[in-house]
Amino acid sequence: MSDRPEMFEGVEEIWLDGEFVDFEDAQVHLLTHALHYGTGVFEGVRCYDTDNGPAIFRWEEHLERLFDSAKVYDIDIPFSREELTEATVELIDREGLASCYIRPIAFYGYGPLGLNPSESPVQVGLAAWPWGAYLGEDALENGVDVAISSWRKYSSSQIPTNAKTTGTYVNSVLASLEATGNGYTEAIVLNKEGNVAEGPGENLFLVRDGEIFTTGLAESILDGITRQSVITIAEETGYTVHDDATISRGELYTADELFFTGTAAEVTPIRSVDDNQIGQGTKGPVTDEIQTAFFDLIETGDREEWFRYV
Ligand SMILES: Cc1ncc(COP(=O)(O)O)c(C=O)c1O
Structure with missing residues (x-):
C-alpha cells in the first residue's frame, strides 16, 4: 500500500476481464501485446457528485468512442456496452466514490509476439479513483x-x-x-x-x-x-x-x-x-x-x- 502512487491510495478493487479483483492483483503478463506495440484503446471519463447524486458525465459517448477506437484496431471487446456500464456503476459503488475519474481500457493481451495481434486475447479493465483538477x-x-x-x-x-x-x-x-x-x-x-x-x-x-x-x-x-x-x-x-x-x-x-x-x-x-x-x-x-x-x-x-x- 505504502509504495502506491498517492492518487491510487485507497483504491480497493479493479475490474479486470469480468471480475472484481484486489488492486494488487490487477496484473498482466510481461509479454502482453499492448505493452510492446501499444495495441490498446482507452477512455478517460469523470463521475461527478451532482445535486442528484453521483453521475457519470457523457458515459454513452465515451463508450461509443471506446468501441469506435477498438474497431479501428480490430479489437473485439468481449463485453457488451451494457455489461461495461453495469461493471462501471458497480465499481464506483463498491469503491464508495461520489466523484472520480474512470479509466476503461481494452487491449491485446498475452499472445504470440508478432505485429499481427489477431492471436492475442482481448483483455478489458476498469479502474476508478478520486482525481481533482488535472492542471491544478x-x-x-x-x-x-x-x-x-x-x-x-x-x-x-x-x-x-x-x-x-x-x-x-x-x-x-x-x-x-x-x-x-x-x-x-x-x-x-x-x-x-x-x-x-x-x-x-x-x-x-x-x-x-x-x-x-x-x-x-x-x-x-x-x-x-x-x-x-x-x-x-x-x-x-x-x-x-x-x-x-x-x-x-x-x-x-x-x-x-x-x-x-x-x-x-x-x-x-x-x-x-x-x-x-x-x-x-x-x-x-x-x-x-x-x-x-x-x-x-x-x-x-x-x-x-x-x-x-x-
Ligand atoms: C489528445 C487529446 N485530445 C483531446 C482530449 C479531450 O477529449 P475529451 O474531452 O473527450 O476528454 C483528450 C482527452 O482524452 C486527449 O487525450
Whole structure:
C-alpha cells in the first residue's frame, strides 16, 4: 500500500476481464501485446457528485468512442456496452466514490509476439479513483502558461487521430515532458501542416471578437467529448462557434482568449503561449462564462441525457 502512487491510495478493487479483483492483483503478463506495440484503446471519463447524486458525465459517448477506437484496431471487446456500464456503476459503488475519474481500457493481451495481434486475447479493465483538477485548482481560476511543442501531432494519414489508442500517447508524453521540462504547465501541438492541432490531452478553443473557434476534426485532433459539450453550451449561451477552424500559430499569440477542454482538464484558461500574454493574462470573460456554465451544469445535472446516475 505504502509504495502506491498517492492518487491510487485507497483504491480497493479493479475490474479486470469480468471480475472484481484486489488492486494488487490487477496484473498482466510481461509479454502482453499492448505493452510492446501499444495495441490498446482507452477512455478517460469523470463521475461527478451532482445535486442528484453521483453521475457519470457523457458515459454513452465515451463508450461509443471506446468501441469506435477498438474497431479501428480490430479489437473485439468481449463485453457488451451494457455489461461495461453495469461493471462501471458497480465499481464506483463498491469503491464508495461520489466523484472520480474512470479509466476503461481494452487491449491485446498475452499472445504470440508478432505485429499481427489477431492471436492475442482481448483483455478489458476498469479502474476508478478520486482525481481533482488535472492542471491544478489555480489553473482553473487563473489559467496556465503553455508552449508550442517542437513535436508535431502525427497526421491522421499515419495513425487515425479519432481513435484513443494507448501507443499513440507517446506523442503526448513527449510534448508534455518538453513543456514541463522548460517550465510550462502544458503544451500545444501543431499538426503536420504547422497549424494548431490540440494539447497533449486537451482540445483548444480560441476567442476573437466575441466569436469562438476550435480546431476542426481534419486538423489531426481527437474529437473530444468535452469539446462537443462546450460547443453545445457555447451555442446555447448565444455564441457563434466555428467548430471547423484552421488556426495558425500566430493567431494564438493575438487571440483575445484561449482555453483548453478535456475530461481531465475540464475548461482550463490559457494565460500565455510561448511567454506571450493572452488577453489580460488571466481567465477571460468568455472563458469564464463558458466555464461557469459547464460547472453549473455538472453541479445541477440539469441536462439529463448527459448523465448516467450511479
Ligand atoms: C489528445 C487529446 N485530445 C483531446 C482530449 C479531450 O477529449 P475529451 O474531452 O473527450 O476528454 C483528450 C482527452 O482524452 C486527449 O487525450
